Amino acid sequence: SQQGEEDPQALSIQEGENATMNCSYKTSINNLQWYRQNSGRGLVHLILIRSNEREKHSGRLRVTLDTSKKSSSLLITASRAADTASYFCATDSDYKLSFGAGTTVTVRA
């Protein structure tokens, strides 16, 4: 069964705007990861945040983690057309990752 759930399911924004998506999960975790998927094929790892971290940055990406609420958010700043993709959160509670259904982001030029 899926551990994480992303919200919203889909997001459409104008190039240059920020995109925010959220992930909620059910059980305690060791870390939480965000992945991007283009064109329904392989996933690319974006960022990992550990359970004892609250915020992490990587380029235009900002991830927050609130373990008390069992939720995480991914912010993409100054979006570009190339950011159009599906974004998945994945929780690591043991030795395997559990993925949510993803948020589909469309960046309009």
Add this chain to the structure above:
Amino acid sequence: GAGVSQSPSNKVTEKGKDVELRCDPISGHTALYWYRQSLGQGLEFLIYFQGNSAPDKSGLPSDRFSAERTGGSVSTLTIQRTQQEDSAVYLCASSLLTYEQYFGPGTRLTVT
């Protein structure tokens, strides 16, 4: 360096036939995962290999599905007597321990 590779990239098969999907992980990665993704859905965990330990097969949907990993490297996912509901993209990933997973491009399986 080489990433995770999968073959074939696309496979069309008739219902009832057996198929084999191959995954070549990144050299040195001890962990290997198989996932299935149906159209517009998230990833469904199928099976996990870690070193020489017994694999975690808890995600395999039926006994028609099996996988092996030879020599701690290449893995083959076998689906026997394929059904139309087996149609999906099958993704393989490898990692060092349980951290960042590196995904292959996937095999798109279509059962007609």
